[in-house]
Amino acid sequence: MHPRRILLKSGLALAATVAAVLAAPGIGALAQGGAGKPVRLILPISAGSGVDAIARAAGPALGKAFGQPVVIENLPGAGGITGAAAVVKAQPDGSTLGLVSNNHVINPSVFRTMPFDAIKDITPISVLGSTPLVLVVNPKVPAKNVKELVALLKAKPDGYNYASSGNGTIIQLAAEMFLDEAGVSARHVPYKGTGPMMNDLIAGQVEMGVVALNAVAPHLKAGTLRAIGLCGDKRSAAAPDLPTIAEQGLPRYNVAGWFAVIGPAGMPPAEVKRVHDAFARAFTSPEVLEAMKKQGTMIDPGTPEAAASFFRSEATRYAALVKRANVKVE
Template sequence: MYSTPNLMRRTMLRLLTVAAASASLTSTFAMAQSGKPVRLILPISAGSGVDTIARAAAPALGKALGQPVVIENLPGAGGISGASAVVKASPDGTTLGLVSNNHVINPSVFKSTPFDAIKDVTPISVLGATPLVLVVNSKIPAKNVKELVALMKAKPDSFNLASSGNGTIIHLAGEMFLSEAGVKAHHVPYKGTGPMITDLLGGQVDLGVVALNAVQPYLKSGQLRAIGLGGDVRSPAAPDIPTIAEQGLPRYNVEGWFAVIGPAGMKPADVKRVHDAFATAFTSPEVVEAMKQQATSVKPSTPEEAAKYFRSEADRYARLVKKANVSLE
């Protein structure tokens, strides 16, 4: 028989062995969790502006997170399909979304949506913005806002406004210009930016607002003419193009912003971890340079600033949608 001291020693050794094994398993599990891929959902098609931005930043983002990043395009219903996938995901920080203005516009445009664009997500950071530019085809003689407004007032109901689709930020940015300038134009919606630009180049439509990086080659060649930028300051990528605001419409301020979101209910520690990783990645020299090539500015906000911005932008576009009488099923 074992003596009591020997029995106690053997029992303690077994407990220590079990504890060590448990600690090893816990450590292995934690390492496996940290290496789990992050699913970054883009509610837009591959090749679009936000898609290009995400793919340019993905290597730096994976490094900052310490996890591989898998980009998944889920277009459809103006971005609702992709955002729905984010909303339904586990709030553990492994499923995120990269959204644009359309995320907060949709509730005002669609008669019903399957989720609340504000309450059912966790805004993590508004990462940056791409300048929007008002352009006209080469047949329109106007070279600036004053000349274009004068031309449109002299020939009312003679102009048409192209957009990438009903209720998109491109559409509303155009409607915002008409409203601020006090002019009218017939809206011609297209299924995407590509067809819209094609018809602008061909002269089938007169004017439209579009992302600067999508039309820079045509501005340089003279096939399209820039009337003005939509932001409150000129873009370093096109310093010779004045803003619309500085040309007499001071309230005109709209850009194509992009932000990272997660499902509602994320833990503060996960929000901070994801935010810090995105801020690190998007301010890294290689990503900043890649963004410059796309005429995109980067200035990551805090989660609190992002939440406040989502609400203010939703209110702003709701008023514009109502004024423009935009509604989709």
């Protein structure tokens, strides 16, 4: 397949945003202790994303499992760096945690400089599960499957746009990997989060994009967006009739979204265990499992040790993918 080169914009805006977060004296002020105090759960993504839907569905169960209030806060920006920076800056007492996704380990390979070390400056607590990604198009696009979409893109090179939730995110990489596997091209239109991206997809301002299945399912049901195929290697129980992209002629294409809970570096082992056990109880409770099943999200909370190993292996994997796609920071 032909190599692809993507110029990503970082510049002074990224540096200024992250610097402001790292310098903010009030980070972590919502809760000044561990057990018995409110928990601030930071989502480094915008409202309307797949991880946001997961966190909101599990919120009540998390409060019960912790035995204390859990405040869920969206803090998007810079592909997840802004929110993760707030977690890194916080006191390591379990009062400030983050729910991160693939982007957390992708960013070091995408951005020339990072304000923190994505592996060393956090405490991995648990990889909680994964959620399917799906390639969708606006209904005005005359394609109902991979074969028809690839034919359109080949007939009109660079005549179509694809949206992403931000430069260098798993959403962009998943779309770029599809284009690379299919040997076609399209113009990239980055947005500041999944919500704005979805709005323009539905409005027809952009023609296609990759989105988490749980975030896009209502729009597929309403007919305001059309699914082309799932991005993973297996069909989803939440959409059993929707074929994968791999089974439609691109057998090497396989991308899924995962989500994990992290804390600042230096959390005491007892606090790591307390937080891990609370998340495991919440996410394996009957009501959350049922909600996740409806979303097509797979739940399998792992240990802190497994999370640490997974983060390292995923960082290596995505570094190779970023290099292959020739992703560059402008």
